[in-house]
Amino acid sequence: MSTTILIVLTAIIALAIGVVLGFFIARKYMMNYLKKNPPINEQMLRTMMMQMGQKPSQKKINQMMRAMNNQQGK
CATH class of the missing domain: 1.20.5 (Single alpha-helices involved in coiled-coils or other helix-helix interfaces)
Incomplete structure (x- = not known):
């Protein structure tokens, strides 16, 4: 026992x-x-977009950050 x-x-x-x-x-x-x-922040996103030849506006950056945050939340 x-x-x-x-x-x-x-x-x-x-x-x-x-x-x-x-x-x-x-x-x-x-x-x-x-x-x-x-994790990717706004400055990194802005740099990536400029390297791809796009001129990033603050609206576009905010939209992409929101999309990335929504994707991570799922």
Whole structure:
């Protein structure tokens, strides 16, 4: 009886440690990923449009940012 309880407690403790460790590893990974690949902002969008030969107006940039935010929300 006591060995069964010991096994169950060990499994629960190992699961809890795994969840906590997994959270911190995933958090560290996402922070590094966002540092290397920042999300697109208005300045980056303006630069990309100018490189493609378009003259970006603020209205067009706002429209594209809204479209990108809607796409990410889905």
